[in-house]
Amino acid sequence: MSFYFAQLLTGLANASSLFLIACGLSIIFGVTRIVNFAHGSLFMLGAYIAYSVVTRLDAGVFGFWFGMLAAALAVGLVGLAMEFLILRRLYRAPELFQLVATFGLVLVIQDVALAIWGAADLLGPRAPGLARAVRIFGEPIPQYDLALIGIGPLVLAGIWLLFHRTRWGILVRAATQDRDMVGALGVNQNWLFSAAFFLGAALAGLGGALQIPREAVSLQMDLNVIAEAFVVVVIGGMGSVAGAFVAAVLISVLNAFAVLVFPQISIVLPFVVMAVVLVLRPHGLFGKPGSGHGAPGEPEAPLRHMSGRGRMALAALVLAMLASPAVAGDFTLILLVDLLVAMLFAASLHFLMGVGGMVSFGHAAFFGIGAYGAALAVKTLGLGMGGAMLAGPLAGALGALVFGWFCVRLSGVYLAMLTLAAAQIVWGITFQWQDVTGGDDGILGVWPAPWASSDTAYFYLAAAICLGGIWALRRVVHSPFGYLLRGGRDSPVRAEAIGLDLRRHQWAGFTLAGTLAGLAGTVFAFSKGSVFPDVLGIAQSVDGLIMVLLGGIHALAGPLLGAGVFVLIEDWVSRLDFWRFIFGAIILAVVLLAPDGLAGGLERLRRLLRRTTGGGAAR
Amino acid sequence: MSLLKVRGLTKKFGGLVAVGDVSFDLARGEFLALIGPNGAGKTTCFNMIGGYLRPDRGSVRLEGRDIVGLPPRRIWRMGVGRTFQITETFRSMTVRENVQMALISHHRRSFDMVSAAAKLYVAEADALLADTGMEAHAGRPCSELAYGDLKRLELAIAMAHKPRLLLMDEPTAGMAPSERVALMALTAGIVAREGLSVIFTEHDMDVVFAHAHRILVLNRGRLIAEGTGDEIRADATVREVYLGGGAIRARDEADHA
Ligand SMILES: Nc1ncnc2c1ncn2[C@@H]1O[C@H](COP(=O)(O)OP(=O)(O)OP(=O)(O)O)[C@@H](O)[C@H]1O
Ligand SMILES: [Mg+2]
Numbered sequence: 001m002s003f004y005f006a007q008l009l010t011g012l013a014n015a016s017s018l019f020l021i022a023c024g025l026s027i028i029f030g031v032t033r034i035v036n037f038a039h040g041s042l043f044m045l046g047a048y049i050a051y052s053v054v055t056r057l058d059a060g061v062f063g064f065w066f067g068m069l070a071a072a073l074a075v076g077l078v079g080l081a082m083e084f085l086i087l088r089r090l091y092r093a094p095e096l097f098q099l100v101a102t103f104g105l106v107l108v109i110q111d112v113a114l115a116i117w118g119a120a121d122l123l124g125p126r127a128p129g130l131a132r133a134v135r136i137f138g139e140p141i142p143q144y145d146l147a148l149i150g151i152g153p154l155v156l157a158g159i160w161l162l163f164h165r166t167r168w169g170i171l172v173r174a175a176t177q178d179r180d181m182v183g184a185l186g187v188n189q190n191w192l193f194s195a196a197f198f199l200g201a202a203l204a205g206l207g208g209a210l211q212i213p214r215e216a217v218s219l220q221m222d223l224n225v226i227a228e229a230f231v232v233v234v235i236g237g238m239g240s241v242a243g244a245f246v247a248a249v250l251i252s253v254l255n256a257f258a259v260l261v262f263p264q265i266s267i268v269l270p271f272v273v274m275a276v277v278l279v280l281r282p283h284g285l286f287g288k289p290g291s292g293h294g295a296p297g298e299p300e301a302p303l304r305h306m307s308g309r310g311r312m313a314l315a316a317l318v319l320a321m322l323a324s325p326a327v328a329g330d331f332t333l334i335l336l337v338d339l340l341v342a343m344l345f346a347a348s349l350h351f352l353m354g355v356g357g358m359v360s361f362g363h364a365a366f367f368g369i370g371a372y373g374a375a376l377a378v379k380t381l382g383l384g385m386g387g388a389m390l391a392g393p394l395a396g397a398l399g400a401l402v403f404g405w406f407c408v409r410l411s412g413v414y415l416a417m418l419t420l421a422a423a424q425i426v427w428g429i430t431f432q433w434q435d436v437t438g439g440d441d442g443i444l445g446v447w448p449a450p451w452a453s454s455d456t457a458y459f460y461l462a463a464a465i466c467l468g469g470i471w472a473l474r475r476v477v478h479s480p481f482g483y484l485l486r487g488g489r490d491s492p493v494r495a496e497a498i499g500l501d502l503r504r505h506q507w508a509g510f511t512l513a514g515t516l517a518g519l520a521g522t523v524f525a526f527s528k529g530s531v532f533p534d535v536l537g538i539a540q541s542v543d544g545l546i547m548v549l550l551g552g553i554h555a556l557a558g559p560l561l562g563a564g565v566f567v568l569i570e571d572w573v574s575r576l577d578f579w580r581f582i583f584g585a586i587i588l589a590v591v592l593l594a595p596d597g598l599a600g601g602l603e604r605l606r607r608l609l610r611r612t613t614g615g616g617a618a619r
Numbered sequence: 620m621s622l623l624k625v626r627g628l629t630k631k632f633g634g635l636v637a638v639g640d641v642s643f644d645l646a647r648g649e650f651l652a653l654i655g656p657n658g659a660g661k662t663t664c665f666n667m668i669g670g671y672l673r674p675d676r677g678s679v680r681l682e683g684r685d686i687v688g689l690p691p692r693r694i695w696r697m698g699v700g701r702t703f704q705i706t707e708t709f710r711s712m713t714v715r716e717n718v719q720m721a722l723i724s725h726h727r728r729s730f731d732m733v734s735a736a737a738k739l740y741v742a743e744a745d746a747l748l749a750d751t752g753m754e755a756h757a758g759r760p761c762s763e764l765a766y767g768d769l770k771r772l773e774l775a776i777a778m779a780h781k782p783r784l785l786l787m788d789e790p791t792a793g794m795a796p797s798e799r800v801a802l803m804a805l806t807a808g809i810v811a812r813e814g815l816s817v818i819f820t821e822h823d824m825d826v827v828f829a830h831a832h833r834i835l836v837l838n839r840g841r842l843i844a845e846g847t848g849d850e851i852r853a854d855a856t857v858r859e860v861y862l863g864g865g866a867i868r869a870r871d872e873a874d875h876a
């Protein structure tokens with residue numbers, strides 16, 4: 001009995017840390033509608049700064065707690081700077097475009113932390129006065145855990161007072177419920193947003209700082225914590241602080257007991273809980289309908305078939321690519337295969353997001369299922385390349401069919417998070433099911449058939465498959481089915497009012513996107529000769545998002561352009577020191593200079609050139 | 620036999636009775652106006668008939684078949700068209716494409732992944748647009764249209780599957796007075812030609828009295844009067860609710876200013 005009580009207390013202590021990071025995320029989303037991927041980075045910064053302050057001061061009680069608050073304040077200011085310098089310029093950009101910017105920040109902050117604090121993990125000091133354990137019912141409980149259990153509710157109470165007793169807090173709540181209303185009240189939105197960012201960032205910083213007596217400070221803290229923080233925010237309902245608290249307790253306590261029965265479960269448990277909650281309550285426990293949606297975007301221009309000149313340019317590009325083996329070395333050919341895979345992957349994600357309006361944070365799931373499907377077909381079923389190349393996309397289709405059934409019931413950020421959960425669940429299973437998937441060691445020896453094994457031959461095979469897939473997607477976009485998905489994105493009510501079952505069409509669209517992502521994963525697996533769990537990881541999903549949003553979500557050519565630029569930049573930059581910083585800075589620059597993506601930016605540039613050269617006067 | 624039989628239709632939102640015990644019949648070819656002040660429950664009635672809201676009580680029979688509980692898309696397939704008080708269109712498509720989508724759905728080709736959508740049913744779509752005076756706008760992006768034109772487009776979309784019953788929620792809102800009369804005259808023409816039945820809500824009494832065959836008056840969810848234009852004009856309760864027709868007009872104008 002006493003053991004279970006101790007387990008409960010551990011769960012509650014974890015809940016407090018989780019709540020601290022999640023509540024800031026929820027506040028920022030509620031007010032600004034920005035999904036802040038960099039929130040984990042703020043958490044990490046809080047830990048690093050607290051480490052520096054506390055180890056520099058003599059580690060007395062005062063020094064320790066001063067360090068905590070100083071870290072919170074400092075991170076709050078970093079958040080303020082982030083908002084002021086970058087995100088403020090993007091509030092009018094398409095929904096989720098800010099996501100790419102915050103991911104650029106993740107990369108930048110990673111390398112800044114690396115430069116300042118080094119790559120080695122840092123062990124923080126114990127909290128003075130709370131360094132020992134007390135016995136409760138005979139079980140040793142760290143005093144610090146007890147302190148944390150108190151701090152969580154204390155912060156919740158503080159936020160509650162702030163939100164209910166101050167004018168600022170009331171405005172924040174109003175903004176969370178209805179952004180237009182605040183605009184109509186004549187409140188200065190900039191000021192409100194900055195303050196929300198400061199508060200949210202400071203809470204994340206505090207959460208990170210309070211972690212230092214419990215875990216080593218490392219450069220992996222940011223992405224390790226962000227997925228779970230998202231989960232908590234979503235389960236609680238986007239924008240609901242009390243919901244975040246309940247969700248943090250729910251997950252942490254469940255986890256504390258579930259690991260006793262099934263130790264491997266902690267990787268997937270939060271995501272399973274989230275999936276269950278979202279299927280039962282599509283807006284989280286305390287969220288309101290519509291709480292998961294950002295500001296409505298600009299209307300998109302009607303679809304046009306490509307002009308004659310556009311077709312010729314495209315044909316020339318494809319021909320140049322196909323002719324490249326004549327001049328290019330093996331290394332370039334391998335890069336070109338990467339490029340083709342990225343293009344197909346990005347195109348399938350764009351089909352889902354841009355055309356279907358179903359934002360996915362977990363599209364890597366189907367890419368990875370395709371890659372693993374093909375690899376397993378070779379290794380376990382003993383199929384040849386041909387069979388495996390069918391098995392991969394088929395596996396992607398099956399995965400998308402299953403997850404899609406759940407996902408199309410949701411929309412907005414909730415949908416995005418459920419897809420993230422799906423990907424994390426698949427990743428967790430793959431990671432831990434060593435007997436079948438090889439776990440962390442992956443599956444090796446997935447080579448193409450002899451006839452396709454030269455770099456040139458495989459390049460042509462990859463080109464045929466990927467360009468074929470992209471062409472087929474384009475075709476679907478222009479078909480009644482593609483039009484209907486686009487229409488459903490514009491107005492689900494209208495779709496229903498002309499007799500259509502939108503969900504069924506979305507399910508089919510989801511499956512199609514998963515199939516083509518699986519196809520991309522298959523081509524990828526054979527090009528590398530192996531697969532590892534990171535093909536299913538968050539980073540792979542985010543890469544896809546960056547490609548699509550960077551390229552421009554409103555243009556069919558956007559994902560292709562985005563994928564091309566992404567692969568080329570990554571290839572160049574990843575050979576440099578501090579490549580994350582450079583890559584992140586490039587992302588931020590593109591985002592700030594072309595908030596409608598590269599396609600939009602190019603279009604504007606073209607118009608500008610026409611005007612200045614007088615070419616447009618004829619119109 | 621009447622086309623539509625509504626009996627005891629009731630819907631509460633919390634404590635508020637949005638629609639209380641409303642019953643009426645609609646004959647084939649009838650042009651019926653449903654009027655009442657703001658918040659009277661007109662849209663809620665439409666939503667229940669069209670399947671967008673489930674009534675707490677009551678029945679809706681379309682040619683004898685109970686349609687309560689069916690989703691809107693099924694009711695649409697049974698020949699009920701609908702236009703919305705706040706227009707719902709596909710903003711990223713052209714005017715013509717919006718109508719084409721309804722035709723594609725009508726011909727059950729929405730899962731077609733091969734044909735070029737923009738080339739399907741062009742002639743039919745243009746004919747429908749011509750019927751509603753929208754032919755000049757066919758190629759324009761829907762997001763550019765003025766509000767009155769969006770209403771006209773919705774009418775064209777609603778006619779695409781040759782409905783037997785058309786529910787029009789404030790079809791003339793956002794239009795100039797002369798436009799309103801013109802649009803309703805046009806609608807009346809279509810009704811006469813196609814023999815379909817229409818229920819429409821409207822705040823402009825000139826429009827209502829000029830075209831409605833019969834008028835239902837709702838107030839606070841209750842049906843308070845029913846009759847021809849002359850009967851309604853003479854009805855004491857209705858006068859009391861409205862304090863004269865001018866007040867309605869003024870409020871309507873203010874709503875959409
Ligand atoms: N989904 C809802 N939830 C709660 N109350 C609602 C809802 N829909 C309508 N109501 C309320 O029900 C009443 C009837 O609304 P309804 O929209 O049917 O009126 P209406 O006659 O169409 O008014 P208007 O002329 O302004 O369009 C109103 O008081 C409205 O506030
Ligand atoms: Mg209404």
